[in-house]
Amino acid sequence: MTAQQEQEATALMIRAQQGDGQAYSALLTMVSAIARQYARNRLGEVAWLDDVMQETLLTIHSARRTFDPRRPFAPWFYAILSSRMIDVLRKQKRVGLREYATDTLPEPAAQPHDASDTLDARRIHAALDALPERQREIVRALKLEDQSVKDVSERLGMSPSAVKVAAHRGYKALRRLLGERRS
Amino acid sequence: MKTEDLIADLAAHVTPVRPLPSPGVRALGWLALAGVCAAAGVAVFGARPDVMARLTERDYLWTAVLALTTSVLAVVATLVLSVPGAERTPLLRRATVVLLAIWALTMTWAVIETGRGLPITTDPHWPACFARVVVLTIVPMIVLFVMARRAAPLRLGWTGAFAAVAAASIAALAVQIACPLDDAGHAFLGHFVPVAIIAALGVVVRRVLVRRDVADRAAAT
Numbered sequence: 001m002t003a004q005q006e007q008e009a010t011a012l013m014i015r016a017q018q019g020d021g022q023a024y025s026a027l028l029t030m031v032s033a034i035a036r037q038y039a040r041n042r043l044g045e046v047a048w049l050d051d052v053m054q055e056t057l058l059t060i061h062s063a064r065r066t067f068d069p070r071r072p073f074a075p076w077f078y079a080i081l082s083s084r085m086i087d088v089l090r091k092q093k094r095v096g097l098r099e100y101a102t103d104t105l106p107e108p109a110a111q112p113h114d115a116s117d118t119l120d121a122r123r124i125h126a127a128l129d130a131l132p133e134r135q136r137e138i139v140r141a142l143k144l145e146d147q148s149v150k151d152v153s154e155r156l157g158m159s160p161s162a163v164k165v166a167a168h169r170g171y172k173a174l175r176r177l178l179g180e181r182r183s
Numbered sequence: 184m185k186t187e188d189l190i191a192d193l194a195a196h197v198t199p200v201r202p203l204p205s206p207g208v209r210a211l212g213w214l215a216l217a218g219v220c221a222a223a224g225v226a227v228f229g230a231r232p233d234v235m236a237r238l239t240e241r242d243y244l245w246t247a248v249l250a251l252t253t254s255v256l257a258v259v260a261t262l263v264l265s266v267p268g269a270e271r272t273p274l275l276r277r278a279t280v281v282l283l284a285i286w287a288l289t290m291t292w293a294v295i296e297t298g299r300g301l302p303i304t305t306d307p308h309w310p311a312c313f314a315r316v317v318v319l320t321i322v323p324m325i326v327l328f329v330m331a332r333r334a335a336p337l338r339l340g341w342t343g344a345f346a347a348v349a350a351a352s353i354a355a356l357a358v359q360i361a362c363p364l365d366d367a368g369h370a371f372l373g374h375f376v377p378v379a380i381i382a383a384l385g386v387v388v389r390r391v392l393v394r395r396d397v398a399d400r401a402a403a404t
Contacts, residue, residue, distance in 0.1 A: 019199035028190040053186050061193050062394060063335030065200040066266045075268035083267070083337040093362075 001034055001074050009073045035081050037151055042085070048092055055084040124133060127177040135170035142167055205263035205335055206269060213258050213330060217323040217350065221357035224319040228361035240347035242293070243359075246370070249286040250356040256282055257349035261327060264342045265392075271356075279345060290375045293367035302368040314372030319354035320347075320381055332392050339389035347385025351378040370395050 001009070009030060015023035030100070032053050039052045059080045067076050128136055141147040142163075149167075153160045203209070235245045256279040263269045270276070294301060302309065327346040334343040356372045362373070 016197060017200050017202060019197060021194045022198050024197045025194035028193060032186055032190065032253055049185055054189055057189055057193060059335065059337075063199075065203050065266055066269075067333045068202055068205070068266075070266075075271075076266075077268070077335060080335075118219070145362035 001077070005030065005034070009077070010069065013064070013067050013073060014069050014150075017067065017069075028060070031060065031077060032057060038078075038081060039085055046092075048088060051091075052081075052085050055088055056081050059130045060086055078150075093174050094152065096115070123178060127174050130177055131170055131173055137162055137165055138166045139170040139174065187340070200325040203266070206259060206266060209262050209330060210255075210259045213262075213286075213323070213327055213349075214255065216326060217258075217353045220319060221353050224315070224354070224357040225360050228358070229317060230360050231363040234360055242309065246355055247284075247359060249282065249289060249351045252360065253282045253286055253355070254277065254349050254352035254355050257345045257352060258327065261331055261342055261345040261349055262334070264338055264345065265331040267335055267337055276345075278343060279348070283348060287334065287375065287379070290367070290371045294371050297367050299368060301372060302366065306364075306369050306372070308364060309369050309373035310367070311361070312362050312364075313377050315356045315358045315361070316351060316374060316377040317381070319357050320351045320377075321342065323353060324350035325386075328391060332394060334391050339392050340386050342392055343385040343387075343389035344382050345385070348382045349376065351381040 004066070009027060012023045012027035012030070016027055035053050035056050036049055040051055043049070043052075060077070063080060067073070128139060131139065134156075138152060141152045141155075149160045149163050152158075153163045156163070158166070231237070236396055238247070256275065258274045258280045300367060327350055328343075331342050331346055355378050357375055361368070362369075364370075364373075
């Protein structure tokens with residue numbers, strides 16, 4: 001962060017603390033670009049750079065009252081960014097150790113073009129039907145109906161974390177079922 | 184959710200906030216409240232009759248000073264840690280840990296010097312002092328956790344531990360003033376061990392330092 005950027009960020013943050021949405025939007029846009037560059041330099045071009053940025057933005061939002069306008073912006077901002085970067089890194093390691101990535105799942109064919117596509121879709125739906133009811137509902141909502149975790153959690157009265165855990169269990173079971181049927 | 188959408192969402196819901204006072208000012212506020220709680224505890228339990236005379240004795244005074252300074256350093260460390268970037272060096276954190284270690288060593292050495300070991304089964308009074316420390320810790324600890332939570336602690340384990348140590352140390356000081364027993368083993372079990380256990384508890388419950396709305400929002404993105 002250059003001295004000029006820091007000065008600008010401080011001015012925007014002071015206005016954001018007074019409830020100025022435009023200044024806040026400008027500040028978050030500016031710091032998200034800086035955060036992306038900083039994280040990319042340290043972590044490389046990883047798929048979860050957006051997670052680091054979003055976690056950082058959420059923390060800035062919740063911590064904005066702790067920013068003291070008499071103190072420099074950079075130490076405050078980089079403390080948050082570094083902390084969130086480490087958190088996301090740890091989370092990714094944990095996920096890598098115990099969960100399957102969702103993008104390894106075969107996508108169901110919404111509009112099959114040939115017989116083999118139809119067969120795949122049938123297999124997936126048959127496997128889905130074999131899942132426990134709650135898992136089936138969550139996987140359907142997230143993967144087939146493209147609903148967000150937040151929406152599903154609100155609809156089912158579960159926490160977002162519980163929805164994610166149930167979804168991952170469902171994906172795991174689906175992989176196993178599809179593997180069995182294929183073999 | 185895309186980052187641009189998140190920015191738009193946060194900017195649309197931004198509300199005016201008043202910057203928090205500095206950690207030093209907040210620490211003074213908490214110390215005033217914790218002092219009142221400790222004084223109330225002493226008033227309820229009753230100060231030992233010879234407390235003024237005992238305060239002129241080196242060992243007694245040394246233990247009291249250790250408890251008080253540990254509490255003061257721990258509360259400042261808690262509130263500094265709860266402001267991102269406010270901790271310029273880890274000196275304060277280290278000083279608090281060193282002070283706590285000196286306190287532990289002092290208490291342990293006093294027990295070793297007696298040559299009798301810990302009176303776990305022979306002293307029927309230490310559980311009462313233990314319970315008193317726990318009771319006197321509750322309100323200051325909850326208040327300090329709330330104060331830290333209102334800010335934005337990034338190192339949850341350290342913050343939780345220091346908040347617990349700050350509250351338990353001042354409670355231990357109050358119990359020391361009230362307790363008429365001078366046995367080193369009693370002081371160790373009844374006055375110091377609860378501080379160590381409560382400190383560990385502070386680490387265990389560190390997640391309560393994360394505001395629920397923030398955690399839910401992060402999980403939903």
